[in-house]
Amino acid sequence: MQHRCAVIGHPAAHSLSPALHMAAYETLGLSGWSYEAIDVEPGHLDEFLSGLDSSWVGLSVTMPFKSAIIAHGTPEPLVTALDAANTIIFGAVDGSRRTSRRESNRCYNTDVPGMTGALAHRGLTSADSAILVGAGATARSGLAALSRIGVRHAEVIARSLERAHASLDEVAARYGIDLDVVGWGELSAPGGLGTDRADLLLSIAPVDFTDAEAARIVRAAPVVFDVFYERHPSALSLAAAAAGRVSVDGIDLLVFQGIGQVQLMTGLTPDPEPLLAACAAELARRRDSQARRRDS
Incomplete structure (x- = not known):
C-alpha cells in the first residue's frame, strides 16, 4: 500500500x-x-x-x-x-x-517541541531568561517553547515596538513570561547587548548579520539558537562556535520538528543523527551545484 x-x-x-x-x-x-x-x-x-x-x-x-x-x-x-x-x-x-x-x-x-528538542539535544533543558531577536510569527512559537524550559523573562529586540507588542503580548501573558520589548538599535549600541545578559539568545529574524555584528551579539548568552537553516552555517552560528558558546541552528530545529511529524505520520520515532547528517549533506550538495552553475 x-x-x-x-x-x-x-x-x-x-x-x-x-x-x-x-x-x-x-x-x-x-x-x-x-x-x-x-x-x-x-x-x-x-x-x-x-x-x-x-x-x-x-x-x-x-x-x-x-x-x-x-x-x-x-x-x-x-x-x-x-x-x-x-x-x-x-x-x-x-x-x-x-x-x-x-x-x-x-x-x-511540532515547531514548539522541535525547538525544545533541538535545545535539549545540545544540552539546554532549562533556563530563566532569554533574548529574542525578531518578533514575528516564529517568535510566538519561540515564547511557547521558552516557557516549557522554565523561562520567565524574555527581552525582545524588534524593528517595530508596536508590531512586536501586537504579536507577542498575548502569547507571553498566556505562558507567564514577563516581556520587555526594545528597539533594533540595541544590537548596534556601543556595548552591544553586553555579556551573558540572558541564558539563551534565540534569533528568529531572517537577517544576514555581518561577522562583526554576530561576534557582538553572541556575547549576550552562553547558548545561541539561530532558527533558519537556509544560511547554515550562519554568521551567528559561526561566531557562537568561535566564542565557545553553544550553537543550536536551523538544521537542529528542522530535524526535531520533523521527528515530531514523522511520529504523527508513521507512529515511529527515528534517531536524529542520520537525519541531521542527511540534511547537512543535502544542503552542501545544493551549494556545490549552485557554485558549479555560477562557474560554468
Missing part, C-alpha cells in the same frame, strides 16, 4: 523536508512511503486538499498556510493558542477520496 506525504508552501522547492523525511523512512525500514515538496499558490489550498486521494497520510505545512490549514482539521490546544499549525494528519476517506470534513483531520504544531 502506498503512503504519501509532502510539505506544502509557497515557495516549497527549497525545503529540506523531503531529504529529512526520506532519510527517516530509510532508517526506520519503511517501504512504500514517499515524501515530496509541493508548491501551492496562495488561494489554492482548498483546491489542492480536495484533490488528494486515500493514499495521503499527512502534510507538513509551511508559509503561507500555517494559519489557513487550521480550517481543515481539528486543532490541538497548542495550535489554537498560537494560531499556527505545521502538520495536518488526514482521517476518514470516502471511497478513494479524502473527505473534506474538518473533524476527520487533525492539526498539530
